Amino acid sequence: MLHRLTEWEDNGYSDSDFWVSVFDDESNQIRGIMSGSTRFAGYAPGHGPDLGHPISDLAILQRALQALKNFIFTAIRAAEYSDVLEPSKVERGTKLRLLRNCKHKGLTIPVGTAGVVFWSAAYGKFYDKGYNRPGRDNTRVGLTLADGSTAYIALSACRLDREPDTDTVLQDRAWELAQNCQFSKATGEKHAWDSENFALALYQKAPTQETVAA
16 A cells, blocks of 8 residues: 655656655555656646555554665665765865875885875866766875875875764664655655655654654
């Protein structure tokens, strides 16, 4: 059975598509369904495929929130490991660690050496709509090492000088984010803002948030 979670409109240049996010209580999945479009005659909003009824059961909402939490956890875990192990942009003051031995002015700086970023720059021609972008493979950083010396290193040879957050920390963060009930973003469809959020309205009416804690 489908339970409608949110509704939104995707405004195109000359047409609009109407979407809903639903929770399938048989597969425990969140998905998006186009509920209508001005592109097709007779496909008015709400007259398309089965869209389910607005969610009204707290037990079902709890399962939907668990699915949303799992989706968010997977996304933020991947982002955390990428940010820590393969940063593509760093700010001044960021502490980095070398992933391999690096040469600087004829000297070898050994793998594992840490330094603080005081400068960074990307090399190449960059255009707003071009494929080439400043990133990990075309950026160099200036590091201040523990002994006060400085070295210029390719960012691709560096990682952050800390470990990724633990899964427990990320699970807690995912649950905090899931409580916003932004189910539309878990569908993979283009989305700006919700015109209706039935899930959030139900969540806010719960006697306590612990009632639907995932």
